[in-house]
Amino acid sequence: MSLPLLEQLIEAFRVLPGVGQKTAQRMAYHVLERAREGGQRLSEVLAEAIEKIGHCVQCRDFSETEVCPVCASASRERQMLCVIESPADRLAIEHATSYRGVYYVLQGRLSPLDGIGPRELGLDKLEARLAQGEVTELIIATNSTVEGEATAHYLAQLARRNKVRPSRLAQGLPLGGELEYVDRGTLSHAFGSRSEISE
Numbered sequence: 001m002s003l004p005l006l007e008q009l010i011e012a013f014r015v016l017p018g019v020g021q022k023t024a025q026r027m028a029y030h031v032l033e034r035a036r037e038g039g040q041r042l043s044e045v046l047a048e049a050i051e052k053i054g055h056c057v058q059c060r061d062f063s064e065t066e067v068c069p070v071c072a073s074a075s076r077e078r079q080m081l082c083v084i085e086s087p088a089d090r091l092a093i094e095h096a097t098s099y100r101g102v103y104y105v106l107q108g109r110l111s112p113l114d115g116i117g118p119r120e121l122g123l124d125k126l127e128a129r130l131a132q133g134e135v136t137e138l139i140i141a142t143n144s145t146v147e148g149e150a151t152a153h154y155l156a157q158l159a160r161r162n163k164v165r166p167s168r169l170a171q172g173l174p175l176g177g178e179l180e181y182v183d184r185g186t187l188s189h190a191f192g193s194r195s196e197i198s199e
Contacts, residue, residue, distance in 0.1 A: 006028065006032075009028045009031075009032075010024045010025050010027075010028045011024070013027045013028055052064055055107075056068035056071055058071040058102075058129075059071050059102065059103045059104050059105055060104065060105045060106070060107055060122055060125075061087050061090060061103060061105045062087050070090075070102060070103060071102060075100070076100055076101060076102050077100050077101045077102070078101070078102055078134050078135070079101070079134060079135055079136040079137065080099075080100075080101030080102070080135070080136070080137050080139060081101060081102055081103070081104055081129070081130075081135045081137070081138055081139065082099065082101055082102070082103050082104070082139040082141050083103075083104045083106065083126070083138060083139065083140050083141060083142070083155055084103060084104070084105055084106065084141045084142070085105075085106050085107075085108060085109050085141075085142055085143060085148065085151075086105065086106075086107065086108075087105055089105075089141060090103050090105065093141070101139070104122075104126050104129070106121040106122065106123075106142075106151070107121065107122070108120065108121055109121070109142060109143070109145070109147040109148050109150075109151040110147055110150050110151045110154060111147045118154070121151075123154075123155075123158065126155075126158065127158055127161075127162065130158065130159060130162035130164050131162050135164050136164060136165060137164065137165045137166075137167055138155065138156075138158075138159040138164050138165070138166045138167070139167050139168075139169070140152045140155050140156060140166060140167065140168045140169070141169045142155070144171055144189075152168060156168075170193070171186075171189055171190075171193070172186060172189060172190030172193060173186065173187070173190050
């Protein structure tokens with residue numbers, strides 16, 4: 001016997017990250033009580049997105065076309081390739097910086113315990129791209145987690161093997177931050193990565 005529709009709806013909302021039983025229940029009740037039209041629109045757009053959004057063949061970002069708009073753009077600098085963990089990282093970089101190179105989206109990070117190795121991250125495709133000789137700098141922009149650092153190390157080795165200069169995003173103290181509120185790991189890393197002040 002199948003679950004009643006209301007329970008199925010609550011369970012369906014729980015597929016979202018950070019949504020537990022209570023939040024899913026609130027969402028389901030809200031859609032049914034106050035936003036049936038919005039819920040209908042959500043279901044239509046969700047179904048269409050799942051059907052039509054795939055991955056760019058060049059960078060692995062989400063795309064409705066075979067090659068995403070960033071990779072297809074003639075104005076991007078193809079010798080600079082920024083490796084990121086997720087499509088959300090690309091959006092953050094695009095909104096906060098003037099970076100005009102291209103990207104490679106891992107869709108994760110190395111995590112042997114979770115069964116995520118180089119193959120799952122498409123690193124064979126990345127190596128083939130580096131071997132073509134167009135890329136001169138591989139900008140490694142993985143997160144500062146244990147897995148992110150392990151992934152960065154692997155990527156740097158991959159770049160050097162293909163005679164590409166690897167670089168890592170600078171990390172440390174936030175702009176406008178006060179030392180007493182900075183966590184120990186960040187402060188330690190900032191001290192270890194300090195550089196000379198030029199005149």
